[in-house]
Amino acid sequence: MGDGPGAGGVFPPTRWSAVVAARSGEAVERRLGLSRIAEAYWRPVYKLLRLRWHKSHEDARELTQEFFARVIEDDLLAAYDPAKGRLRTFLRTCLDALVLNDERDRTRLKRGGDRELLSLDCELTEGELASASSTRPEDADALFEAEWVRSVFALAVARLRADCAERGRAHVFDVFARYDLDDRDPRPTYAEIAQGLGIKVTDVTNHLALARREMRRITLETLRDMTVSEEEFRREARTLLGIDPAGR
Amino acid sequence: MTGLGFLSDGAVGRLRDAVDAPDLTGTRYRLVRRVGRGGMGSVHLAEDTALGRSVAIKVLDLDDADGSLALRLTEEARILARLEHPGIVPVHDVGRLPDGRVFYAMRYVEGEPLHRQLDRVREVPARLRLFMRVCEAVAFAHDRGVIHRDLKPENVMVAPFGEVLVVDWGVARVLGEGPSRREVVGTPGFMSPEQAAGDAEAGVASDVYSLGKMLRVLIPEWPSRALAAIGDKATDPDPGRRYASALELAADVARHLDGLRVEAHIEGWGDRTVRLYRRHRVAFWLVATYLAVRGTMLALLGR
Numbered sequence: 001m002g003d004g005p006g007a008g009g010v011f012p013p014t015r016w017s018a019v020v021a022a023r024s025g026e027a028v029e030r031r032l033g034l035s036r037i038a039e040a041y042w043r044p045v046y047k048l049l050r051l052r053w054h055k056s057h058e059d060a061r062e063l064t065q066e067f068f069a070r071v072i073e074d075d076l077l078a079a080y081d082p083a084k085g086r087l088r089t090f091l092r093t094c095l096d097a098l099v100l101n102d103e104r105d106r107t108r109l110k111r112g113g114d115r116e117l118l119s120l121d122c123e124l125t126e127g128e129l130a131s132a133s134s135t136r137p138e139d140a141d142a143l144f145e146a147e148w149v150r151s152v153f154a155l156a157v158a159r160l161r162a163d164c165a166e167r168g169r170a171h172v173f174d175v176f177a178r179y180d181l182d183d184r185d186p187r188p189t190y191a192e193i194a195q196g197l198g199i200k201v202t203d204v205t206n207h208l209a210l211a212r213r214e215m216r217r218i219t220l221e222t223l224r225d226m227t228v229s230e231e232e233f234r235r236e237a238r239t240l241l242g243i244d245p246a247g248r
Numbered sequence: 249m250t251g252l253g254f255l256s257d258g259a260v261g262r263l264r265d266a267v268d269a270p271d272l273t274g275t276r277y278r279l280v281r282r283v284g285r286g287g288m289g290s291v292h293l294a295e296d297t298a299l300g301r302s303v304a305i306k307v308l309d310l311d312d313a314d315g316s317l318a319l320r321l322t323e324e325a326r327i328l329a330r331l332e333h334p335g336i337v338p339v340h341d342v343g344r345l346p347d348g349r350v351f352y353a354m355r356y357v358e359g360e361p362l363h364r365q366l367d368r369v370r371e372v373p374a375r376l377r378l379f380m381r382v383c384e385a386v387a388f389a390h391d392r393g394v395i396h397r398d399l400k401p402e403n404v405m406v407a408p409f410g411e412v413l414v415v416d417w418g419v420a421r422v423l424g425e426g427p428s429r430r431e432v433v434g435t436p437g438f439m440s441p442e443q444a445a446g447d448a449e450a451g452v453a454s455d456v457y458s459l460g461k462m463l464r465v466l467i468p469e470w471p472s473r474a475l476a477a478i479g480d481k482a483t484d485p486d487p488g489r490r491y492a493s494a495l496e497l498a499a500d501v502a503r504h505l506d507g508l509r510v511e512a513h514i515e516g517w518g519d520r521t522v523r524l525y526r527r528h529r530v531a532f533w534l535v536a537t538y539l540a541v542r543g544t545m546l547a548l549l550g551r
Contacts, residue, residue, distance in 0.1 A: 124254055153263045154255050181255070182260045209273040213347045214269045220310070231314065237310050241268045243285065 013225055018225045019087055022077045031072065037087075038068045040226055042153055043125055044147035050129060052140045053099050061122050067098050069133035082228040086236065087149065092144050149240055152226070156219040163214065171197070175204055271347035277305060285334075286418060288317055294354055300362040301357075303340060307351040318350040320418070325352035326393055327420050337405075339414050357413055363401035363421025363465060370422040375466045376501050383459055383498035388450050389414075390494060393423040397450070399458035400438040401465050423451060437461065441485050453487035456494055463501075473522070474504050477513035 020039075021033025022159035042064055070076060071094070080090045126194040164173035178193050188196075190204045197204075223240060252532025255263070263349040270292060277294040289308040296303045298389055305406050306324075328339040340352040352377035362378065369375055382404050385461045386396060396403075396417060403416045419433040433439075433445045443450045461480025470476035478500050491497040492550075500510045509515060515523065525532055 086525050127254055150255050153260055153449050157255070157263075180266050181259050183256050206273070209271060212266045213271045213273070214270075215263070216271070216347055219267050234310060234312070240264075241309065242264045242267075243309060
């Protein structure tokens with residue numbers, strides 16, 4: 001975790017995104033890329049199946065596995081053209097097609113469902129479904145976008161926690177979790193957090209600033225991984241940060 | 249967050265704010281709140297703890313891979329720094345934040361954009377006086393070789409004590425500096441035809457056109473043919489037929505306010521009579537009253 005000025009914000013343009021890797025001709029690289037995409041997208045896919053398509057917990061789990069099995073085995077991403085649209089839109093279109101086919105053919109071979117390609121923590125995701133009520137299920141695009149935003153942030157938070165632990169800065173993450181992630185109402189003050197952790201208020205300020213700076217860096221890195229071009233990255237970043245395209 | 253990996257809507261909202269907010273750690277500024285959002289960045293109200301005053305901090309939303317946006321923001325700050333004028337927001341500081349983003353700090357203008365002042369400033373002369381102050385600030389920038397390129401009522405702030413400030417110099421260009429490349433910048437409805445066509449050399453005349461469009465917003469219905477002619481001349485499709493400078497435009501508006509003949513309008517005897525009447529209304533009525541009284545007395549005495 002870089003402390004100094006310029007530690008975040010600008011990313012090495014040489015790093016290949018997961019999308020590029022997933023379209024690679026090299027099998028290992030392709031599989032690694034696909035697994036990174038699946039990591040970011042399985043929750044939005046699962047939640048769309050539950051809320052938009054009204055699938056049961058079991059069916060949604062099975063279809064999520066099947067969807068990513070098809071993405072990997074049928075090489076669906078080969079048909080994705082970054083110049084024509086966002087990866088997010090492409091995956092959602094593929095998912096809709098899968099569900100429609102599934103409903104037409106109830107006797108399908110449950111490829112993904114039998115093999116459990118992904119480790120899905122559906123219990124946790126069910127808990128999120130119960131608490132996240134801001135998105136109307138009938139607005140599939142908004143729902144998928146909102147869940148994708150949540151998923152990217154969840155990945156970034158997990159990476160921040162791992163990063164802090166690795167560098168012996170678990171206390172930095174602890175302050176961040178108490179202030180920015182905890183849903184307590186009323187919101188905790190810096191003084192309360194300092195008292196709870198037995199540290200000074202200035203430490204809370206400093207730890208929080210450091211954690212947020214790193215959170216920004218990791219979040220944007222995660223996003224960069226999910227996009228191909230600079231233009232797509234900027235567009236998706238504005239969506240992620242909730243920036244109105246009209247500039248309001 | 250009730251457990252790691254579980255993010256509520258509230259937590260997502262707080263994370264958005266935390267990731268988006270400029271990191272002012274180690275600087276002299278303390279973040280207060282976001283006050284605006286532009287095409288490439290946002291403006292935040294902050295406290296300058298060293299001087300104990302409010303400042304506005306403009307910061308990029310995202311750095312770009314080739315650094316051209318950062319360069320653009322730094323250039324904007326440098327342009328502002330060369331424009332020391334009461335009608336132009338002064339820049340105090342420029343640099344890079346700990347999170348890597350380029351920023352600059354400027355005077356915080358606690359006011360309202362010009363178009364939101366129209367309900368309060370209803371009289372045509374008062375609106376014209378505001379407009380002239382905009383012209384004067386723009387003319388000063390032109391004198392320093394700077395073309396604003398996005399003049400519109402939203403980019404003019406009126407402060408509580410009546411100060412008029414031209415803001416958002418984000419797409420301004422310095423005459424004779426930098427590569428001239430075709431690019432369309434500005435706001436439809438306010439940008440000149442040559443600017444809309446991407447003419448990289450669009451200069452003073454282009455800003456004069458935008459000022460003319462702004463005048464039309466301030467005065468939706470022309471109260472006189474002379475003022476209409478001023479608007480028409482400022483927004484002539486041919487740059488060569490517009491006012492040669494923002495000062496000339498302001499001077500013609502001033503002549504109109506003073507009841508003098510404006511350069512943009514060749515007046516007939518009817519217009520001239522009306523103008524002279526408006527300008528010398530008191531004298532006209534004094535003379536008329538005198539003549540009427542005298543005429544009445546003569547008529548009475550002559551009986």
